[in-house]
Amino acid sequence: MRNSFHLQGMLVAGALLSGAAAFAGPEKPGQIKYIDKANMDLSVKPGDNFYRYANGTWLKNNPVPGSKTRWGSFDMLREESSKRLQTLLTAAAKNTGKDRATQMIGDYYASGMDSAAIEARGYQPIQADLTRLAAITSAEQVMTEIATLRTNGYGAPLFGMFVGPDRKNVNTYIVQISQGGTTLPDRDYYLKNDPRSTTIREAYRNHLQKMFALVGDNAMNAASSADAIIRIETALAKAQFSRVEMRDPYKLYNKYAVKDLATLTPGFNWPTLFSQMKVKAGDSVLVNNPQFLKTTDVLLSAVSLNDWKSYLRWNVLKSTAPYLSNAFVQQAFSFTQVLTGQKEQTPRWQRISAMIDGDLGDLLGQVYVQQYFKPEAKQRMLDLVNNLQQTFEERIKRLDWMSDVTKERALEKLHAFTKKIAYPDTWRTYEGIAITRNDFAANVHSSNVWSYNDMVTRMGQPVDKTRWGMTPPTINAYYSPTNNEIAFPAGILQFPFFDFGADDAVNYGGIGAVIGHEMTHGFDDQGRQSAADGNLKDWWTKADADKFTTKADEVVKQYEAFKVLDTLHVNGKLTLGENLADLGGLNIAFEAFTKTKQFKDGKKIDGFTPTQRFFLGWAQVWRSNALPQTQAQLLLTDPHAPGEARANGPIVNMNAWYEAFNVQPGDKLYKPEAERTHIW
Known part of the structure; x- marks a missing residue:
């Protein structure tokens, strides 16, 4: 799989999502201030640096915690998700006789938290x-x-x-x-x-x-x-x-x-x-x-x-x-510090929780969605996905740079998307993994061996397209080119991406852009090379492919101008797929938003118009502070641009943003209309 929406690169095809209200959220209406001026820096002109305008005060007040390498919207959701996993696993460790899933995850967690036994084994x-x-x-x-x-x-x-x-x-x-x-x-x-x-x-x-x-x-x-x-x-x-x-x-x-x-x-x-x-x-x-x-x-x-x-x-x-014992853990961490700048070791409970999510994700995921996920969020997401898909169809039909024959094939691919939302329809049972309460290393070994065997025994079997590339608690989303599928795990369906209580502007600027992002991955520089059935084959006319490449090269050039750290710039070619997905996704989401009652009514909320709230909702998703060492590593390895580039990059190509914030020539982000890149 390929292209995850999140800031970190993942071996999946596209990710970016939202949704606090999908889970047990605030009990009292109004507890969440969806666009909070206290997080903004109103001294910055929107047209000079929209990211800082939307997030400046938040960035000043939220330095990277000692046990983290960066801190932003995604990281805060991950922290909350990991605390939920800790609660579930602690309870499972105390009630291991309840059922097989509880027994396995509870015993695994207990073994990982038994530092004395781990230390004794060296x-x-x-x-x-x-x-x-x-x-x-x-x-x-x-x-x-x-x-x-x-x-x-x-x-x-x-x-x-x-x-x-x-x-x-x-x-x-x-x-x-x-x-x-x-x-x-x-x-x-x-x-x-x-x-x-x-x-x-x-x-x-x-x-x-x-x-x-x-x-x-x-x-x-x-x-x-x-x-x-x-x-x-x-x-x-x-x-x-x-x-x-x-x-x-x-x-x-x-x-x-x-x-x-x-x-x-x-x-x-x-x-x-x-x-x-x-x-x-x-x-x-x-x-x-x-x-x-x-x-x-x-x-x-x-x-x-x-x-x-x-x-x-x-x-x-x-x-x-x-x-292994603490000497090995600490030595491994000391090298991690050089690579990332991280000051403190991630707490043991958090490391063990993440490991179990990776090794027994469907068992833990079942318990997770039962406890924290509201079933009605799944239908709401499906409605949003269908809405964005219909809008994307309309946009493809209107493209002025693509021939009718290629449009027909593009629509065929769009209509063939498989949509996966929240969690799998069928859960894996991990038959054959031996988990004991008193031997952590043996449990890790058993899980690794099972995972390898599970992979190699697929040879000769029909391709299982029901498998997910992420676990339900994951704060991310993806597109798979071979399956031509878009997937949105339960974990991403939280604010600032999505909330039942939020106005449409915030949800479309968050989860709507995520949905559009994943869809656009099917048509980015890599995804466009796979057809509706997922096979790698050329379905474009040469003239249309050449036009696409010309437009994509404009995006490469735009992002390579972003300076991030001393002499380091964004690698426009490495990040091209994600940048194209952001550009397409945000355009699709905004057009879908214009169909809503909120947009048509045009009423302000907290002093902001619906369109302003849409773009502010987008920008706040990307607020993030990162350690310099981590940022340098990500610029080299991550197919996603840094948060500031992702927040500011797509909007300078969107006329609606200029109109909403009265961006004029002379503003630092201003781009003449003739130079704005429009693709999907």
Whole structure:
């Protein structure tokens, strides 16, 4: 899946949403002030910096808490959601005999909160694995261990491998081999020599040495292992595509017959490797970066056996450190501090709650929606989705840059959207996961192994399009190109995105823009390359595709002008899909809003017109403070632009915003009408 709406990149296709009233909200009407002037900075002209005008005082009064890396609307909702999970899990841990779901999540939580038992075990849970890896005597054993580690839930050493729909035959699962094998957040951290990158590399080297020391290595061996890992990972990083290159679905679609993989990697015995990875590969596989795979083959013979042992031991250590004794947890966090600037460790209860949401999300999700989600919100959301879909249809029909033949195919795709709202119709039961109350590491291991087995056993099965890419408590939303679906988990249906008590302007500026955002992902620079059935294929005339590309290039240029941190700017190409989705989504939401009674009546609320409240509702979704280290990392790795760019970016292309706030030439955000970009 691809493109999440939230500020953080997710492996899903598009996210942005709203909804406090979907849950147990304020008991007294009027408790929420949906557009609060106390959060605004009225000394800033809307036309100079609308984001600061809408959020300036809030930004001054809400610094990043010590245990966070940023703090904004999404983060506040996540904090509230995590407290709900804590309440549910604490109760489940006390009432584990109630039912299977309660038993499993309660026991998992109890084991994760038993710090004394975790401390007593030290690194005993992985000691046997480290000993086995230290005894490797051949390159064949290296390959066997690369398979064994992933089947045992210890990450994905050397390369990535997953089972997913074939992008050109989306009803069929296929084995997909991808670039990977590195630890740092992006390949550039290994390759650039700017002060940030070199500082992080040196901290990484120090971190590696300290981690190996924690499992008994002497200083000389720990330093040697650290050097080996950095050499291997740097070689892998050099062969990786950039994040911008990874946005080209055709560049990543390279199908090989299994028997022909030897042309890429003569040193790999793929039939044996697939067998060891417990996957029946069929007759062909997809390789997203053939050159990367060639590099792994060269490294297999060029790198010494001792270096490979160090690399494999590191894969065990880094994947398990958060679940071992405190020395490992703290050392892992100390390196996180260098990467993100985070000052305090996230509380244990919050880390464990998030882990259970990831590992047993459908079990926890069932309890969550029973307790906190109002069923009527699901129907209200469906009504809004249908409204936005109808408006999008009208807009496509009116496009002056697209031919009728491409419009027909665009409408076919729009009408084929699958809509998922709040939670799955069928819950996963996680049969086969063994959860005990007294062994946290074993529970993590059991969950990881189950998840891997669940993935590889999909081969040969029909593609399950009922599966969700997010859990119900998630504060996000997404679009999936292979399923041509839009999904809105229950967690995002809260204020400032959505509230039953809010006026339409606020809801359309929030959740309406989220819905439009996800829909537009089906027509952004990546999504537009998949057809109504989800298959990767060209359904555009060349002339229309060229016009789209010209308009998209305008958006790239616009966002690359946003300066975020000292010399750092937004990467317009990396963030293009999200920026196109914001631009399209906000336009669709505003037009849908103009059909409402509130817009037609034109009455002011708290001194603001309906149109002003719509744009203020949009801007307040994006208020966020971030630590400089985190911001620098996100600019490199996140396909979403920072909040200020997302708030200000789309509106300068919308005539309605200029009219609502009397934005004039000379204002810093003013863009001449002839230069405003209109796409969807």
